[in-house]
Amino acid sequence: MNSGKAKLPDWFDENKITDFVICADIYHELHYHRKDIFSYDSIFEWLEIECGVAKSMLIESSIKCYEEVNVDSIRSRIIYFLSEVDDCNVIDFVVKHTKKVLDENTNQHEIQYAFAHYWRTIKLNKTDEIVSFVPFEKFLSKTEESSTDLTDAIVDYFCENASIEQKKKAIRIVSSLEGLRKQELLRNLGDESAIHRAIDEYLKGASVNSNLDQSLYKIKVLDDKLYEKFIDLYEYTIDKSNERRRILGNWSLYIIKENITKKRYDVLKKRIERIIEIHRENGDYWEWLQDILDEIEQKLYENILEEDENQIVKKGTCSISSLCAKRIYISCILLPIIILIVCIPMFGWDEIEPITYIVGSIELLASGILSFIDGKFKSPFQRIEEYFE
Structure with missing residues (x-):
């Protein structure tokens, strides 16, 4: 059965045979009782590799079979198969x-x-x-x-x-x-008060899961006091070496690195340098702490550079947009004037005069609203620049 790819014969209805194999629950019989001829991890793998059934057809048949067959073992295997599909x-x-x-x-x-x-x-x-x-x-x-x-x-x-x-x-x-x-x-x-409480419990010796939840590695620390609690926790993990503190140390250091700012780095540096000094005086190994500080400083530097680049791109985009808007504004002012100059010789001043007053009034009103929109006078050009900043 697995000695080479054996396509289904042309006279087989591929849709029906695929539906049958998925829905008939023959996997158990083949995999558990005939391992000598069936070594695939799933019936879906066998259908795709040995019978050349397209993945799209397997997905379509699986969804249809799940809806039609009320057998838990078949349904569960379909879901396991679908978990491998995007x-x-x-x-x-x-x-x-x-x-x-x-x-x-x-x-x-x-x-x-x-x-x-x-x-x-x-x-x-x-x-x-x-x-x-x-x-x-x-x-x-x-x-x-x-x-x-x-x-x-x-x-x-x-x-x-x-x-x-x-x-x-x-x-x-x-x-x-x-x-x-x-x-x-x-x-x-990510509730800050709950995290505060959890850190306090860890500092008092509370047990720790072998791997902290992934959600805890995605915490966005907005509060500086909470950030310093993570520094407290990291200092605590440095004091002794065991598996529990290693897990807490990895977590706290990850949060420290991912939420670093210039202000926070200054606080972290002072506290770590104090620990380094104690280690140095006691003749203990301390260079690894300096390596961590250097790594965090490098990350901070990269973050600052990235922010500066984003700001430059943003300003450049704003400048282009602002320039275009100014040109459109000037065009709206000048276009009626150009049209009037062209039309006066053709139609005469008496015909054009009322239109001139109406257009002029509209332009004056629009410029006035733009200049005094917030109660303070600013030129229309200043307003345009502020809008695109």
Whole structure:
């Protein structure tokens, strides 16, 4: 069966045979009982490699079979297959059925595990599509986290990928709820008070997961006091060497690097240099701390350069737009005058005079409004420059 690519005969209806193979659940029989002739990881892989079925046809048949066959083992294998595919139709389909599975609240463990796998492996950001049904209340009612649980997978996916605005709205919702995992969820959403509390607990010896949630590596620290708490935590991890402090050290240092500013670097440098001095006096190895400072300083320098380049591009674009707008404004002023000069010899002053007063009044009124639009006098050209800054 795997001794070479065996295309389906021309007289086979490829659509029907593909549907049959996917829906008939023959994978179990082939893979578990006939390993000598079937060594593929899935029936989909076999159909694509051995039978030459196009990926697009596999996706179409899989979605159709999921809708038509009410067998958990088949449905779950279809979702596992779709988790390897980047396709808009697949995502729309998965979003629709994820919501359905969550709403039904049944014990379909195979299906739930498959959807959980999908949301833990998907690389695209689809928080806009799921934001309306993220199961925060159900998450809070659970006592512990499970990597195979669909509720946890959806909430974790949202915490990791949501925008700052989406997280702020979620924090307001979660703050009004109660549950054993409330502080954990607020922390994962980036709530500053919850992160403050978590750091204080870590400093007092609270246990740490072997790998902190990915959402915690995407925290945007806007508050300088919270930033200094991460410096506190990093100093704490330097004091002793063990696995727990290593995990906390990696996390805090990542946040420190990703949220560095000139002002924050000055604070960090003073505190790290103080630790370096203590290490040097005690004859301990300290050069690695200086390397970290140098690395962060380099990142800060790169950030400043990038901001300057963006500012230059922005100013250049604004200058071009401003220049075009000024030219259009001058053209609007001059064009009626040119038309009048051309028309006077043709039609005579008596015919043109009323039109001249009307056009002149409109131009004067427009210039006056532009100059005094905020109660302060500025020339129309100044207004144009301010608009495009």
